[in-house]
Amino acid sequence: MKICVLGLGYIGFPTACLFANANLEVIGVDLNHAMIEKLNHGELPFEEKGLEELFENALPNMRFKTEVEESDVFIIAVPTPLNKEMKMADLKYVRSAAEMIYSHLRKDNLIILESTVPPGTCDKLLVPVLEKSGLKVGRDFYLAHCPERAIPGNTIYEMVHNDRIVGGIDKKSTALAKSLYSCFVEGTFYLTNTITAEFVKLMENTFRDINIALANEFAQIAEECEVNVWEAIELANKHPRVNVLKPGPGVGGHCIAIDPWFLTENSTRCRIVSLAREINDGMPNHVLQIVKGMLKGVNNPVITVFGVAYKGGVDDTRETPALKFIKLAENEGYKVKVHDPYVKEFEYGVLKLEEAVKDSDCIILITDHPEFKEINPKEMSSLMRTKNIIDTRNILDAERWKEAGFKVKVLGEGKE
Numbered sequence: 001m002k003i004c005v006l007g008l009g010y011i012g013f014p015t016a017c018l019f020a021n022a023n024l025e026v027i028g029v030d031l032n033h034a035m036i037e038k039l040n041h042g043e044l045p046f047e048e049k050g051l052e053e054l055f056e057n058a059l060p061n062m063r064f065k066t067e068v069e070e071s072d073v074f075i076i077a078v079p080t081p082l083n084k085e086m087k088m089a090d091l092k093y094v095r096s097a098a099e100m101i102y103s104h105l106r107k108d109n110l111i112i113l114e115s116t117v118p119p120g121t122c123d124k125l126l127v128p129v130l131e132k133s134g135l136k137v138g139r140d141f142y143l144a145h146c147p148e149r150a151i152p153g154n155t156i157y158e159m160v161h162n163d164r165i166v167g168g169i170d171k172k173s174t175a176l177a178k179s180l181y182s183c184f185v186e187g188t189f190y191l192t193n194t195i196t197a198e199f200v201k202l203m204e205n206t207f208r209d210i211n212i213a214l215a216n217e218f219a220q221i222a223e224e225c226e227v228n229v230w231e232a233i234e235l236a237n238k239h240p241r242v243n244v245l246k247p248g249p250g251v252g253g254h255c256i257a258i259d260p261w262f263l264t265e266n267s268t269r270c271r272i273v274s275l276a277r278e279i280n281d282g283m284p285n286h287v288l289q290i291v292k293g294m295l296k297g298v299n300n301p302v303i304t305v306f307g308v309a310y311k312g313g314v315d316d317t318r319e320t321p322a323l324k325f326i327k328l329a330e331n332e333g334y335k336v337k338v339h340d341p342y343v344k345e346f347e348y349g350v351l352k353l354e355e356a357v358k359d360s361d362c363i364i365l366i367t368d369h370p371e372f373k374e375i376n377p378k379e380m381s382s383l384m385r386t387k388n389i390i391d392t393r394n395i396l397d398a399e400r401w402k403e404a405g406f407k408v409k410v411l412g413e414g415k416e
């Protein structure tokens with residue numbers, strides 16, 4: 001069995017390694033020449049827990065190149081970014097992958113799409129391109145969608161242990177795809193058709209986006225009602241059928257902040273979905289209002305952002321709410337300095353802790369990096385010009401910061 005994996009990013013590369021580790025022959029294909037060069041020298045393209053060892057074991061069964069070759073199976077794991085102006089999926093990479101495959105298609109090949117896509121993409125985009133081969137789907141070749149649920153930071157464990165949705169264009173495609181993934185997936189398989197599988201993946205991330213929006217709205221109402229939303233959420237979640245998620249400075253990452261738009265793009269009925277996006281995208285502005293309240297009367301304010309990654313413990317800044325917050329703060333006339341122990345490159349530069357805090361008037365904690373809990377407030381106190389801190393994730397020990405002379409505000413805390 002020979003598998004060609006197109007797209008060797010966060011999803012495609014570990015998937016390719018898992019297949020090779022299960023003793024299948026794997027051809028890894030990516031358009032990024034520099035990455036292919038690195039992989040052919042046995043260098044990892046990015047860091048991920050357990051990836052180095054997996055790659056070492058898998059390497060004897062792997063080859064890397066920039067072009068597709070004849071195989072038994074083709075797996076497409078290319079990006080599906082959002083066209084931000086149109087609020088639609090940009091499917092150019094999926095189309096280009098299909099264009100690269102069709103001239104190599106042979107009878108009985110199986111094509112699997114792993115990328116997250118709007119409902120109907122397999123049928124309406126992939127099938128017409130693949131049938132340019134002269135072969136017919138369901139008769140000569142097979143097609144399935146197997147959306148990925150793995151979380152960065154724990155990708156390999158989740159790829160092996162999570163339950164999988166497998167949706168084929170027909171029963172044989174579904175069965176073939178399930179049988180293929182069984183070589184490393186230990187979770188349960190749930191079988192359906194392609195469009196349902198596409199829809200389910202989008203529902204999952206939309207569900208989370210809407211529930212975060214609800215938590216964010218609760219946080220804003222709590223501030224007005226003089227209630228501490230964190231205590232209220234903890235108490236509400238004691239109900240056996242309630243699970244309110246956490247509020248925060250907005251939603252980032254390449255999934256939750258994007259995928260809901262793939263549902264709305266063909267529909268006129270997506271009111272809650274669109275509203276949730278609007279609420280979550282409005283959170284950086286809400287945080288700015290809290291900052292403005294704290295900095296009234298301060299001349300030429302300087303602020304320090306703690307964390308520009310979209311979530312704690314990672315260096316990923318894709319769609320980070322920190323960026324919108326910083327741009328809004330700059331428009332307000334604030335000088336902004338950034339510190340993030342994980343992120344090396346960011347369009348606003350990243351400073352060391354002391355440099356970022358020196359002569360600042362307010363720290364705004366945006367990302368829940370565990371390192372921020374270990375910072376000594378007394379040391380920060382001596383560096384600051386005005387001692388203000390805003391915790392948008394409720395991870396700091398507010399009492400310690402107050403003891404060090406800071407005025408502390410926590411997002412969603414209406415009562416001090």
Ligand SMILES: NC(=O)c1ccc[n+]([C@@H]2O[C@H](COP(=O)([O-])OP(=O)(O)OC[C@H]3O[C@@H](n4cnc5c(N)ncnc54)[C@H](O)[C@@H]3O)[C@@H](O)[C@H]2O)c1
Pocket residue numbers: 006007008009010011012029030031032077078079080093096097100114115116117148149150151152254255
């Ligand atoms: N990263 C995640 O945690 C995650 C989770 C679930 C779903 N997804 C979905 O999986 C898909 C892939 O995401 P990712 O994070 O791995 O993307 P990525 O950007 O990390 O990697 C994609 C790779 O595809 C390559 N590529 C683009 N066009 C190509 C082509 N025609 N042929 C070969 N290679 C090509 C790019 O050079 C890049 O290296 C997306 O649809 C994403 O939404 C990602």
